[in-house]
Amino acid sequence: xxxxxxxxxxxxxxxxxxxxxxxxxxxxxxxxxxxxxxxxxxxxxxxxxxxxxxxxxxxxxxxxxxxxxxxxxxxxxxxxxxxxxxxxxxxxxxxxxxxxxxxxxxxxxxxxxxxxxxxxxxxxxxxxxxxxxxxxxxxxxxxxxxxxxxxxxxxxxxxxxxxxxxxxxxxxxxxxxxxxxxxxxxxxxxxxxxxxxxxxxxxxxxxxxxxxxxxxxxxxxxxxxxxxxxx
Amino acid sequence: xxxxxxxxxxxxxxxxxxxxxxxxxxxxxxxxxxxxxxxxxxxxxxxxxxxxxxxxxxxxxxxxxxxxxxxxxxxxxxxxxxxxxxxxxxxxxxxxxxxxxxxxxxxxxxxxxxxxxxxxxxxxxxxxxxxxxxxxxxxxxxxxxxxxxxxxxxxxxxxxxxxxxxxxxxxxxxxxxxxxxxxxxxxxxxxxxxxxxxxxxxxxxxxxxxxxxxx
Numbered sequence: 001x002x003x004x005x006x007x008x009x010x011x012x013x014x015x016x017x018x019x020x021x022x023x024x025x026x027x028x029x030x031x032x033x034x035x036x037x038x039x040x041x042x043x044x045x046x047x048x049x050x051x052x053x054x055x056x057x058x059x060x061x062x063x064x065x066x067x068x069x070x071x072x073x074x075x076x077x078x079x080x081x082x083x084x085x086x087x088x089x090x091x092x093x094x095x096x097x098x099x100x101x102x103x104x105x106x107x108x109x110x111x112x113x114x115x116x117x118x119x120x121x122x123x124x125x126x127x128x129x130x131x132x133x134x135x136x137x138x139x140x141x142x143x144x145x146x147x148x149x150x151x152x153x154x155x156x157x158x159x160x161x162x163x164x165x166x167x168x169x170x171x172x173x174x175x176x177x178x179x180x181x182x183x184x185x186x187x188x189x190x191x192x193x194x195x196x197x198x199x200x201x202x203x204x205x206x207x208x209x210x211x212x213x214x215x216x217x218x219x220x221x222x223x224x225x226x227x228x229x230x231x
Numbered sequence: 232x233x234x235x236x237x238x239x240x241x242x243x244x245x246x247x248x249x250x251x252x253x254x255x256x257x258x259x260x261x262x263x264x265x266x267x268x269x270x271x272x273x274x275x276x277x278x279x280x281x282x283x284x285x286x287x288x289x290x291x292x293x294x295x296x297x298x299x300x301x302x303x304x305x306x307x308x309x310x311x312x313x314x315x316x317x318x319x320x321x322x323x324x325x326x327x328x329x330x331x332x333x334x335x336x337x338x339x340x341x342x343x344x345x346x347x348x349x350x351x352x353x354x355x356x357x358x359x360x361x362x363x364x365x366x367x368x369x370x371x372x373x374x375x376x377x378x379x380x381x382x383x384x385x386x387x388x389x390x391x392x393x394x395x396x397x398x399x400x401x402x403x404x405x406x407x408x409x410x411x412x413x414x415x416x417x418x419x420x421x422x423x424x425x426x427x428x429x430x431x432x433x434x435x436x437x438x439x440x441x442x443x444x445x446x
Contacts, residue, residue, distance in 0.1 A: 074358045077343040083400050090279040101395040102347070105364045125290055127282065135272040 053171060058164035059129045063115050065165075071196065072160035078152055078194045085152075089141040093128055096120045131165045138173075139231050148215045149187040150179075153196055160196040173229075180223035184208030187217070311403050314381030314388070321381030327404075329411045337412030340405045344397055353416045365393040370413055371420045383410045 050056055070076050079085060081094035096119040107113055119126045134140055145155075152159065157168030169175050179186055187208055192198050200207050211217075222228065277283065283291035306312045308326060316322035327333070342351065350357040353370035360366050368375060375383075387406045390396035397406070424432070 074347070074362075076347055076358075079343050080347065080400070088279075093280060095399065097395075097399065102359050102364065104395070105393065106359060106362050124288055127289070130280075136274040136276070136278065137271050 048170065048172065050170075053167070054131075055167050055170045058162070058166045059131050061129055061164060062127060064112060064163075066163045067159045067165060068161055068163045078159075085142045086146050087143050089139075089143065091142050096126060131167050132171065134171060138229050140229070146193055147190070148183075148217050149190050149193070149211050150183075151188050151193050151195065151198060153198060154179075154186050154188075158196055176229065177224055180228075181220045183217050183220075183223070184212045187211045187215070190215075310381070311407070314384035316381070321379040321385060323379040323381065325380060325407060325411065327407070333408050334411050334415055336405065337408035337410070337415075340401065341409050341412050344400055345409065348394070352420075353413065367394065370417055376417055376421075380407075380410050380414070383413060 046052060070081075071078070078091075081098055082091040083094070083098075085091035096116060099113075099116045100120050103113055103116060108117075115126060118124075146152075155169055159165070185204065185208055188195075188198055188200065189207075189211065277291040279292070281291050282289050286293070300306070309315055309317070310322055310324060311326040314321055316324065346357055347359045348357040348364060348367055349355050349370070350360075355367040355369050370376075384406055386394065387397045387401065387409060388403075389398070401409070418426075
């Protein structure tokens with residue numbers, strides 16, 4: 001508001017706002033601080049919520065494929081189906097041929113498996129719904145993690161207990177960094193990469209430190225530099 | 232109204248005008264930026280497993296055209312690739328020396344790809360067989376002990392009867408490693424304690440001289 005010295009015609013103007021609106025104005029100004037803080041917090045909570053990160057949410061699939069049956073029940077190794085996980089950046093989903101290795105003979109009339117048989121006959125891939133999907137500006141590589149002793153379970157959780165697959169970790173940057181800063185807390189011997197329900201044979205702090213040396217895991221400074229994951 | 236005052240008011244109004252234009256401009260920019268986020272998240276490029284609307288089969292990965300040879304994969308080593316010798320018969324040779332590491336690699340691969348049907352010890356009673364898959368013969372029958380190494384390699388490469396081919400899941404070198412491990416498995420069922428080196432016997436839970444433990 002303009003000071004009174006600005007001119008007599010302004011002073012003569014009728015008062016528009018009641019006196020109490022001063023308090024109100026002050027309250028809204030201070031309130032705004034809280035409001036903005038709240039909005040910030042709510043926004044942060046929202047982008048980290050399971051609704052956005054899709055953590056722990058089983059996904060519908062064209063075929064009700066169950067890791068609980070195939071891994072937990074039958075004890076098949078991950079690499080039987082995710083064949084490229086050890087030597088390429090992506091783990092890959094099994095080709096229809098791989099399902100047919102077994103399902104040419106067992107459960108061969110099951111209606112649940114009709115899409116598999118159809119895909120086998122027509123050569124059209126089965127369209128699985130993606131469970132994990134990092135943003136395209138992030139570079140991730142399976143083979144290096146597997147080669148340096150990070151188990152599937154560490155990132156994907158107890159897949160062998162999932163009737164429909166869900167995402168176990170939030171896959172936020174903080175999650176990756178948390179391990180890249182302290183890999184010794186998580187690494188395990190290479191022989192146990194696909195083991196589910198792994199329990200370290202002794203003290204993890206000590207085993208971890210030994211494995212970090214043995215596998216020549218790079219130091220945290222390199223592993224947390226932006227260009228490791230954003231390239 | 233004096234001149235100074237009207238200038239003040241005008242400035243003031245201009246300021247309001249400018250800031251509201253600025254604000255009105257900012258909102259679409261912010262909205263646009265939030266749009267950019269999803270553009271950057273899903274960039275218009277193909278990454279492994281991403282579907283394509285361009286090709287009729289919906290895949291962005293293209294199947295190899297028949298006869299394609301990748302650089303460095305001429306596959307002209309007949310023994311390594313087919314298990315056959317120069318005479319066209321299955322060979323009993325390995326394409327490389329069989330070392331401890333090879334056999335261990337073979338064990339690793341065998342446990343992943345063969346145990347579902349053949350089971351860990353090769354008797355052919357794996358989980359899938361117990362669920363109704365055709366029962367494969369045990370590796371420990373005479374016929375399979377006699378077959379040449381190249382034959383087992385061929386079974387893995389091309390499949391055999393009800394057994395599917397494993398050529399898409401296993402590279403030739405790993406198939407050979409598995410052959411060496413199957414040989415070790417067969418030996419393990421035939422062997423006597425005298426075949427086990429003395430320093431390894433404790434690992435089997437056997438102690439003492441072999442003669443004392445006749446079985």
